[in-house]
Amino acid sequence: MGKLIYKLCVSFVVVFLIIECLVRIFHLYSETPKRYIDEFGVEKRVPNQRGFNVTGNRRQHVTEFRINQNGFNTVNTVKPKMDSYEIALVGDSFIEGFHQPYKNSLGQMIESKLDSVKVLEYGIGGYDMADQMHLLHAYKKEFLNVDKIFLYLKFENDFERSYYEPDYDRISRANTILHKTLKSSKLFIYLTDIGLLGSVKNYISDKTKGIKNFNPVYAYNSSVEKKDDLEMSRISNFNDLIDRYGFDKTKTVLLYDGRQAGKKFIAFCNDQGIKYIDFSNTFKNAKKETTLIYDGHWNSYGRELLAETITDFIVYK
Amino acid sequence: MLFNSFDYFLFLPIVFAVYWLVLNKNIAQQNSFIIVVSYFFYGCWDIRFLSLIFLSTIVDYCVGLQIFRHRDNPILSKRWLLASVFFNLALLGTYKYFNFFIDSFLDMSSFFGYQIKSAWSLSVLLPVGISFYTFQTMSYSMDIYYKKIKPTKNFIAFMAFVSFFPQLVAGPIERASNLLSQITSKRVFNYDQTADGLKLILWGLFKKIVIADSLAPIVDDIFANYHVYPASTLVLGIVFFSFQVYGDFSGYTDIAIGSAKLLGIELKSNFKFPNFSRNVAEYWQRWHISLSTWFRHYLYIPMGGSKVSKLLSVRNIIIIFLVSGFWHGANWTFIIWGGLHALFYIPVFLMGRNRIYADNVIAEKTIFPTFKECLQVLLTFSLVSFSRIFFRSPNLKDAFGYINQIVDQFSYHEYIHPDGYRMLDFYLLLAVFVIYEYVIRRNERKPFQFKYRGVRLATYSLVVFAMILFYNNSGRSFIYFQF
Numbered sequence: 194m195g196k197l198i199y200k201l202c203v204s205f206v207v208v209f210l211i212i213e214c215l216v217r218i219f220h221l222y223s224e225t226p227k228r229y230i231d232e233f234g235v236e237k238r239v240p241n242q243r244g245f246n247v248t249g250n251r252r253q254h255v256t257e258f259r260i261n262q263n264g265f266n267t268v269n270t271v272k273p274k275m276d277s278y279e280i281a282l283v284g285d286s287f288i289e290g291f292h293q294p295y296k297n298s299l300g301q302m303i304e305s306k307l308d309s310v311k312v313l314e315y316g317i318g319g320y321d322m323a324d325q326m327h328l329l330h331a332y333k334k335e336f337l338n339v340d341k342i343f344l345y346l347k348f349e350n351d352f353e354r355s356y357y358e359p360d361y362d363r364i365s366r367a368n369t370i371l372h373k374t375l376k377s378s379k380l381f382i383y384l385t386d387i388g389l390l391g392s393v394k395n396y397i398s399d400k401t402k403g404i405k406n407f408n409p410v411y412a413y414n415s416s417v418e419k420k421d422d423l424e425m426s427r428i429s430n431f432n433d434l435i436d437r438y439g440f441d442k443t444k445t446v447l448l449y450d451g452r453q454a455g456k457k458f459i460a461f462c463n464d465q466g467i468k469y470i471d472f473s474n475t476f477k478n479a480k481k482e483t484t485l486i487y488d489g490h491w492n493s494y495g496r497e498l499l500a501e502t503i504t505d506f507i508v509y510k
Numbered sequence: 511m512l513f514n515s516f517d518y519f520l521f522l523p524i525v526f527a528v529y530w531l532v533l534n535k536n537i538a539q540q541n542s543f544i545i546v547v548s549y550f551f552y553g554c555w556d557i558r559f560l561s562l563i564f565l566s567t568i569v570d571y572c573v574g575l576q577i578f579r580h581r582d583n584p585i586l587s588k589r590w591l592l593a594s595v596f597f598n599l600a601l602l603g604t605y606k607y608f609n610f611f612i613d614s615f616l617d618m619s620s621f622f623g624y625q626i627k628s629a630w631s632l633s634v635l636l637p638v639g640i641s642f643y644t645f646q647t648m649s650y651s652m653d654i655y656y657k658k659i660k661p662t663k664n665f666i667a668f669m670a671f672v673s674f675f676p677q678l679v680a681g682p683i684e685r686a687s688n689l690l691s692q693i694t695s696k697r698v699f700n701y702d703q704t705a706d707g708l709k710l711i712l713w714g715l716f717k718k719i720v721i722a723d724s725l726a727p728i729v730d731d732i733f734a735n736y737h738v739y740p741a742s743t744l745v746l747g748i749v750f751f752s753f754q755v756y757g758d759f760s761g762y763t764d765i766a767i768g769s770a771k772l773l774g775i776e777l778k779s780n781f782k783f784p785n786f787s788r789n790v791a792e793y794w795q796r797w798h799i800s801l802s803t804w805f806r807h808y809l810y811i812p813m814g815g816s817k818v819s820k821l822l823s824v825r826n827i828i829i830i831f832l833v834s835g836f837w838h839g840a841n842w843t844f845i846i847w848g849g850l851h852a853l854f855y856i857p858v859f860l861m862g863r864n865r866i867y868a869d870n871v872i873a874e875k876t877i878f879p880t881f882k883e884c885l886q887v888l889l890t891f892s893l894v895s896f897s898r899i900f901f902r903s904p905n906l907k908d909a910f911g912y913i914n915q916i917v918d919q920f921s922y923h924e925y926i927h928p929d930g931y932r933m934l935d936f937y938l939l940l941a942v943f944v945i946y947e948y949v950i951r952r953n954e955r956k957p958f959q960f961k962y963r964g965v966r967l968a969t970y971s972l973v974v975f976a977m978i979l980f981y982n983n984s985g986r987s988f989i990y991f992q993f
Contacts, residue, residue: 251935
């Protein structure tokens with residue numbers, strides 16, 4: 194039995210090392226640029242990082258990213274100026290765009306359609322409306338020179354907070370020795386990316402929940418009233434954010450998929466004179482898939498449609 | 511509990527540790543432990559159906575003793591045997607075939623103009639593996655009747671024999687002469703046997719996760735939407751299904767044999783590289799061996815086998831294949847599938863070539879196969895794969911629709927994976943898999959038989975690496991569990 198355990202351990206270590214090498218050789222893992230919180234309390238990427246984002250088990254989708262000196266994944270490094278026309282795109286991972294080559298981002302597509310217009314992209318994965326509105330507030334001097342600001346909104350999860358608070362815990366967690374050690378294994382990163390470790394984690398949490406859970410489980414109430422309450426609470430959070438950080442209605446436009454937003458929210462926007470672009474019809478009538486198969490972000494065609502929609506808005510409205 | 515689930519990867523090491531470290535001094539304790547963990551293993555699907563296994567165990571235990579007691583009285587012993595057969599077939603009939611017979615009767619009545627409303631359909635779940643354990647217990651009674659073995663009086667050992675978890679839900683269908691004799695003997699921990707078991711488990715997981723489960727979404731898509739695809743895609747669907755079902759079932763079997771080895775028990779081989787068969791007869795000597803030998807010993811030979819006139823032998827072959835098809839499922843598609851195999855087998859039998867490859871493999875003494883062997887393998891694979899259209903289709907209409915579409919839309923279009931994956935990965939995967947299986951074709955029990963440890967470790971690493979590359983968290987069940 195001792196021989197069996199010894200040989201199993203040796204085999205495990207050797208197999209682990211060989212697979213670690215294979216994962217590195219074929220670059221199956223995805224690189225994630227580090228985050229930090231700057232002096233304004235804005236969470237963003239550490240400037241000047243480069244790397245590759247890989248999606249799928251077998252490098253199904255590989256894109257290069259480049260974090261500019263401002264801490265955002267974009268080609269442009271310029272600061273907005275008074276004498277030129279600039280557009281800012283602010284949002285979460287859809288705007289950050291690790292799923293797309295940084296040279297072929299939504300911003301670059303808009304630039305290619307409009308002469309002498311610069312598009313600045315301020316996207317960070319996980320940003321909600323509190324993050325976005327705080328960013329505009331924190332960099333208000335910079336945004337004074339921006340002519341149009343588009344805030345990308347995912348109604349179903351972007352209005353969960355009424356104020357912004359920097360997540361120092363997340364940053365410090367990412368700097369722990371354990372986290373750094375695990376992240377130094379590319380195999381670990383790869384297994385996390387493809388969801389294998391997630392499955393193990395879920396399995397363990399399910400099992401422990403079964404043992405520990407003595408509390409009754411309350412089913413999620415999906416009734417109409419509950420949905421209405423949720424929508425009202427989101428609108429109220431938006432209102433609080435506006436009060437706290439301000440909202441320049443003359444140049445700020447919400448960009449969202451109307452299939453997810455409620456009627457009350459749209460009425461609220463109309464009532465408050467908040468401009469918005471609802472691209473749901475454009476996507477609904479699209480002739481091809483608008484999102485990537487592997488991760489649900491906009492694919493090249495989806496971004497192209499969106500770039501056209503935004504360009505039309507700028508030109509005609 | 512599936513062999514490819516996290517549950518099993520907790521379950522098996524715990525069973526292994528308790529079995530060898532705590533209960534290694536006493537066979538009775540080990541057997542009792544096998545019963546407990548086997549019932550737990552099966553109970554994870556549906557605790558209610560444990561009663562069926564228990565009932566089947568009691569009936570055949572008692573019947574076995576009665577047959578032996580009346581061994582000098584052929585009429586009484588036959589009656590007891592019939593009681594066992596009747597009981598087990600009644601179980602199968604109730605849970606698996608009842609609705610099929612009712613529906614077929616109603617269809618026939620409707621064909622002759624009588625519209626009868628069905629009030630007889632049973633709404634019951636099919637107990638997992640019922641066809642396997644009922645056949646195993648039946649074989650026990652029949653072996654006693656044919657005086658091949660003596661019954662055991664040790665009920666615990668017999669319970670362990672019937673419920674032995676590695677092979678409980680999808681075989682191999684074991685004979686008492688092999689399994690029960692091991693269960694009643696003292697087992698000693700053996701490093702080589704355990705290591706071989708672990709290697710088989712690894713290889714079985716590879717076949718299940720990498721081959722079967724990664725091809726499954728493609729096969730599902732093609733068979734579900736066959737009416738929109740051209741012939742090239744439909745042929746791809748058939749070929750992929752052949753590999754899927756092989757990877758699935760032989761993968762399951764390897765894990766079963768490997769798990770049994772960990773407990774010091776050797777199960778019989780169920781697959782011997784059937785994809786390299788040179789005719790359909792050889793295919794059936796390499797595919798689901800435990801089932802084909804079961805039918806051979808308990809149906810074909812008692813009917814006279816091949817020791818009767820050619821005409822009667824042909825009749826026996828047809829019966830065997832039709833019954834085999836029906837065993838797989840209560841659907842006309844399986845019966846047609848069996849009928850097709852009979853059709854492919856009979857010419858081989860009439861030419862006297864049904865046993866010529868029984869004791870050798872392709873390219874037995876050479877590295878590469880001859881051109882003739884390649885053609886033979888290709889023809890056999892094509893015939894077997896064609897028959898699988900019926901095996902895979904949910905009903906006859908779809909099966910014939912699939913064939914019709916191949917003929918009508920005889921063209922080539924590139925197939926795109928339903929989830930957008932590169933198809934080249936799957937073609938390469940299958941090519942490597944076929945080449946590797948060809949390399950190890952002489953011994954199905956030792957998939958990693960390399961002289962140098964470094965090569966073995968590199969191979970394990972590549973196998974695990976492939977499992978990661980083709981991992982998806984669908985957690986698919988095994989195809990043969992439905993039978």
